[in-house]
Amino acid sequence: MLAGLDGDAAAHKTLLTRLSAHLRAYFKTRLGRIGMGAAEAEDLVQETLIALHTRRHTYDRSQPLTPWVYAIARYRLVDYLRRSRASMTDLPIEEAKEVLADDDPSSVESGLDLARLMARLSPKARQAIQFVKLDGLSVREAAVRSGMSQSAVKVSVHRGLRALSLLARKGSRP
Amino acid sequence: MKTDELIDMLGTNLEPVKGGELRNTVTIALALGAVAAFCLVLAMFGLPAATLAGEFPALKVLALAFTLGVVAAGASLLIRSTRPGKPGGKLLVLLGLLFVALLSAALVTLIVSHPAAWGGMVFGPQWTACLVCIPLLAVAPFASLVWAVRRGAPTNLKRTGAIAGLVAGAVGAAVFAFHYSGGSIPFIALWYGGPILLCAVVGAIFGPLLLRW
Numbered sequence: 121m122l123a124g125l126d127g128d129a130a131a132h133k134t135l136l137t138r139l140s141a142h143l144r145a146y147f148k149t150r151l152g153r154i155g156m157g158a159a160e161a162e163d164l165v166q167e168t169l170i171a172l173h174t175r176r177h178t179y180d181r182s183q184p185l186t187p188w189v190y191a192i193a194r195y196r197l198v199d200y201l202r203r204s205r206a207s208m209t210d211l212p213i214e215e216a217k218e219v220l221a222d223d224d225p226s227s228v229e230s231g232l233d234l235a236r237l238m239a240r241l242s243p244k245a246r247q248a249i250q251f252v253k254l255d256g257l258s259v260r261e262a263a264v265r266s267g268m269s270q271s272a273v274k275v276s277v278h279r280g281l282r283a284l285s286l287l288a289r290k291g292s293r294p
Numbered sequence: 295m296k297t298d299e300l301i302d303m304l305g306t307n308l309e310p311v312k313g314g315e316l317r318n319t320v321t322i323a324l325a326l327g328a329v330a331a332f333c334l335v336l337a338m339f340g341l342p343a344a345t346l347a348g349e350f351p352a353l354k355v356l357a358l359a360f361t362l363g364v365v366a367a368g369a370s371l372l373i374r375s376t377r378p379g380k381p382g383g384k385l386l387v388l389l390g391l392l393f394v395a396l397l398s399a400a401l402v403t404l405i406v407s408h409p410a411a412w413g414g415m416v417f418g419p420q421w422t423a424c425l426v427c428i429p430l431l432a433v434a435p436f437a438s439l440v441w442a443v444r445r446g447a448p449t450n451l452k453r454t455g456a457i458a459g460l461v462a463g464a465v466g467a468a469v470f471a472f473h474y475s476g477g478s479i480p481f482i483a484l485w486y487g488g489p490i491l492l493c494a495v496v497g498a499i500f501g502p503l504l505l506r507w
Binding site: 124125126127128129130132133136137140162165166169170171173175176177178179180181183186187188189190191192194195199234252253254256257258259274277278281 | 297298299300301302303304305306307308309310311312313315316376377378379380446447449506507
């Protein structure tokens with residue numbers, strides 16, 4: 121975690137990958153109890169990863185990592201359940217079985233469609249994320265190509281990621 | 295989208311973070327809110343001539359010490375509550391002690407003085423001004439604190455909202471104390487402590503609405 125905070129991308133990816141396994145297990149157990157499947161759990165894993173990433177400045181370096189991660193995971197879970205309660209109640213019972221039974225643990229994809237979400241970002245943020253986060257250009261290269269200043273690119277990326285996670289939550293099932 | 299792809303995307307071109315950003319943001323928001331509230335007091339009541347001349351009667355000092363104490367303890371509790379998974383038990387106790395201390399001082403004052411004077415002490419002049427102005431002055435600090443807290447990651451929204459309201463109320467009260475600090479300790483306990491707690495309740499109500507992320 122500390123290496124990731126200092127800007128070590130490889131360490132950050134390793135951390136997120138390991139955490140995603142823990143989070144997946146955590147959400148599957150919690151959601152399994154109320155009859156939701158692996159795809160919902162995967163939505164939540166991704167939402168939580170984005171939250172952990174965009175709010176990583178709220179981690180206190182002197183404190184253990186686990187309580188911080190689980191507090192965020194729990195918050196995302198509660199928020200998810202609150203959002204989904206309304207749509208769960210108006211599901212007819214005959215259909216509910218079918219809908220909830222699609223539990224295929226192999227290669228679960230979340231309902232997020234990045235291309236569709238990206239299309240709804242502001243042009244500035246979309247371009248910044250495309251260059252820096254998807255194409256892997258450095259901030260300086262992205263700044264030259266887009267004609268923005270380097271700090272403007274950084275801000276756009278940061279805002280864009282937050283907007284993406286917000287859009288993902290609004291659009292995600294159920 | 296697969297989770298691996300997401301992780302790849304998040305990790306690409308990672309920006310380093312220091313970890314002190316939250317503290318700075320909350321401090322700046324607190325300062326901005328206090329300045330705004332102070333300007334409002336100046337606009338409403340004009341310059342506090344006596345205070346500017348260096349006159350600090352004991353009661354004004356007490357009111358300022360109490361409110362600024364609540365601001366300091368509340369602000370560090372607020373920073374804690376924007377960091378997930380961090381309990382702030384000791385600070386909460388400290389806040390409680392501040393209120394208990396003021397309340398006991400007020401009770402002692404009432405006990406040693408004549409019952410006939412109680413009414414005048416409790417309902418001193420301008421008690422309605424305190425009740426109206428302190429929450430009014432707390433609006434700007436509350437807004438700036440909410441802005442700051444939203445940049446963190448509060449996980450208990452009701453509690454965080456209450457703390458933000460408490461700090462904002464205490465800022466309002468501290469600023470109001472420059473203008474008028476009341477005539478007795480029971481007056482300060484009731485008409486300073488009360489509106490501050492009222493602000494905390496309002497903050498708790500609005501917390502889940504304003505702080506959701």
